[in-house]
Amino acid sequence: MFLCRVKGSVTSTIKHSCYKGWKVLILQPIDAKGKDKGDSFLACDSVQAGPGDVVLAAREGNAARQILGKDEDPFHAVVTGIVDLIDVHKSI
């Protein structure tokens, strides 16, 4: 799991049937200090996150399927939580 900030959303009418009813967000991975890190990607939202939120994301099929669907649904990335607080004590 890693930290991301929500950058926006994507709308789509024609899609694989398992994606119906799920919001798709644009996520930008960030580091422990909140700086952007790497390329943005899309993920399904299960926690009603919005632009500007810091969220926990899993980019791995098994976690996504457990949260969003059945065993055979082709979900790959999912937002699993909205972050309230990050307290990093010291850097290595």
Next chain:
Amino acid sequence: MKLAKVIGTVVATQKDKSIQGCKLLMIQPLTDEMKPSGDAIAAIDTVQAGPDDLVYWITGREAALALPDTFAPVDATIVGIVDGVDVDDKGIVNKGRIFL
């Protein structure tokens, strides 16, 4: 999942029987700013996308799960045609309260 633009089609007569009947497209992965991200790839199309369509696609084991035969040798599948991308980039709201 990532965004991509359809840039062409692929025709393959001889292919594994688990992907017979599946349409193949060439796609160029894009960032949310619509800039190319990496090289163009071939992907299976499940949503009848056409040239110049903006789509989103999945990779990994899940790419095969989107097909009728879920045990297929596939690592990229288009699963949606994008109507709109709404980038509302306001940074991190309440950054001072979240990052101590």
